[in-house]
Amino acid sequence: MIWNETKECMSREEMKNLQSARLVKLVDYVYHNVEFYRKKMQAAGVMPSDIKSIDDITKLPFTTKDDLRDNYPFGLFAVPNSEIVRIHASSGTTGKATVVGYTRRDLDIWSECVARCFAMANVGKQDIIQIAYGYGLFTGGLGAHSGAEKIGAMVVPMSTGNSKKLTTMMVDFGATAIACTPSYLLHISEVLEKEGMLDKIKLKAAICGAEPWTEKMHKEIESKLNIKAYDIYGLSEVMGPGVACDCDYHAGLHIHEDHFYPEIINSATMQPCQDGETGELVFTTLTKEGLPLIRYRTKDLTSITHEKCECGRTTARISRFKGRVDDMLIIRGVNVFPSQVEAALVDVEEVTPHYMMIVDRVNNLDTLEIQVELDSKYYTDEIKQIEAISKKIAHVIQQALGINAKIKIVEPQSIARSQGKAVHVIDNRKLY
Numbered sequence: 001m002i003w004n005e006t007k008e009c010m011s012r013e014e015m016k017n018l019q020s021a022r023l024v025k026l027v028d029y030v031y032h033n034v035e036f037y038r039k040k041m042q043a044a045g046v047m048p049s050d051i052k053s054i055d056d057i058t059k060l061p062f063t064t065k066d067d068l069r070d071n072y073p074f075g076l077f078a079v080p081n082s083e084i085v086r087i088h089a090s091s092g093t094t095g096k097a098t099v100v101g102y103t104r105r106d107l108d109i110w111s112e113c114v115a116r117c118f119a120m121a122n123v124g125k126q127d128i129i130q131i132a133y134g135y136g137l138f139t140g141g142l143g144a145h146s147g148a149e150k151i152g153a154m155v156v157p158m159s160t161g162n163s164k165k166l167t168t169m170m171v172d173f174g175a176t177a178i179a180c181t182p183s184y185l186l187h188i189s190e191v192l193e194k195e196g197m198l199d200k201i202k203l204k205a206a207i208c209g210a211e212p213w214t215e216k217m218h219k220e221i222e223s224k225l226n227i228k229a230y231d232i233y234g235l236s237e238v239m240g241p242g243v244a245c246d247c248d249y250h251a252g253l254h255i256h257e258d259h260f261y262p263e264i265i266n267s268a269t270m271q272p273c274q275d276g277e278t279g280e281l282v283f284t285t286l287t288k289e290g291l292p293l294i295r296y297r298t299k300d301l302t303s304i305t306h307e308k309c310e311c312g313r314t315t316a317r318i319s320r321f322k323g324r325v326d327d328m329l330i331i332r333g334v335n336v337f338p339s340q341v342e343a344a345l346v347d348v349e350e351v352t353p354h355y356m357m358i359v360d361r362v363n364n365l366d367t368l369e370i371q372v373e374l375d376s377k378y379y380t381d382e383i384k385q386i387e388a389i390s391k392k393i394a395h396v397i398q399q400a401l402g403i404n405a406k407i408k409i410v411e412p413q414s415i416a417r418s419q420g421k422a423v424h425v426i427d428n429r430k431l432y
């Protein structure tokens with residue numbers, strides 16, 4: 001099912017013309033409405049009049065997550081706060097969150113993009129869909145929700161965290177679709193199996209994303225649940241879920257290129273990559289009003305093709321993600337940077353700056369253990385005292401990361417010191 005044939009199936013030439021017209025307008029818009037961009041363009045010696053078509057995009061400077069952090073919270077917004085109708089946020093590289101704001105039109109475009117994704121997964125008016133991404137500051141829940149409403153499905157806003165209720169309602173309501181992270185869906189399939197409910201479900205499609213997953217996990221989800229699973233991609237800075245999604249042919253994720261212009265760059269040389277070559281994905285938001293972004297570096301590694309897909313869509317497709325340029329981890333769908341742990345531990349007097357994060361996957365749910373070395377003057381055999389310090393650290397970490405971690409206090413000097421770049425993460429999750 002194609003949701004918006006005129007946009008998803010236009011010729012490459014028509015798309016380029018549309019992107020060019022939108023880029024010219026965008027550059028003028030940010031130059032006059034966002035001081036950060038005006039200064040950045042002036043420093044790079046580029047004026048809005050230098051941008052005449054999409055081919056001129058390489059003249060423009062890049063934007064990074066640090067730029068958002070440095071302008072926290074609303075510094076990159078292009079409209080007054082009175083025009084912003086929704087805020088979301090995701091983890092920043094240190095204590096500060098990355099805050100994104102949407103105008104009413106931004107929300108309309110977002111739900112249109114997510115609706116296109118659901119259409120790729122053949123989910124429509126006839127369906128009952130459980131949205132099991134987290135609702136709240138994370139874009140997953142509300143983003144998927146509004147797209148599902150737009151296509152007219154019956155939406156069940158489950159959010160995360162109660163697998164028993166989710167499986168019971170899946171059976172009782174006869175849910176035909178689910179949107180959640182792939183690891184959570186594998187966990188759900190185990191719960192269904194354990195409860196002997198696998199043959200009672202009516203599920204036919206899953207729209208999974210927000211974290212990396214492999215072709216093997218994709219196949220396992222499909223065969224365990226006897227459904228079709230689709231890969232949905234997005235990031236809060238650019239919009240949220242629905243920037244791209246794969247279709248029935250699973251030959252890459254179609255980007256909604258009329259709204260998000262993609263580039264793939266070599267992050268060492270900053271030069272463009274050829275189609276098929278792996279590099280860092282960069283997006284320019286062509287229509288966003290609240291938080292328009294020019295050449296935003298996603299840090300996600302992928303490759304691109306501009307060939308027409310067998311489904312009929314002509315939009316560019318990116319391959320399944322191959323990792324990240326930076327050290328961001330995704331734990332239970334939450335973005336976590338080791339630097340956040342470091343920043344949080346600085347405030348705890350009893351600990352040294354030496355720590356190790358051990359990430360694992362048990363029953364398809366991610367676990368995080370943080371080993372922390374105590375300052376020798378606080379290290380003791382007193383179990384009660386150690387427990388009190390662990391509790392204090394657990395609280396500080398919960399506040400900083402938004403997820404619970406098991407804290408293990410270790411002896412002074414027991415965490416291996418590195419000769420070069422410090423290693424702070426052991427990721428035992430086997431993304432098979």
Ligand code: DLL
Nearest residue numbers: 090140209210211212232233234235236240241321
């Ligand atoms: O994860 C938005 C989202 C919600 C996408 C629900 C899909 C479904 P952030 O929290 O800002 O936004 O995290 C964005 O997650 O840069 C990728 O590294 C990773 N990511 C998102 N989707 C996929 C995917 C949401 N399908 C970061 N495959 C991105 C691999 C993904 N990684």
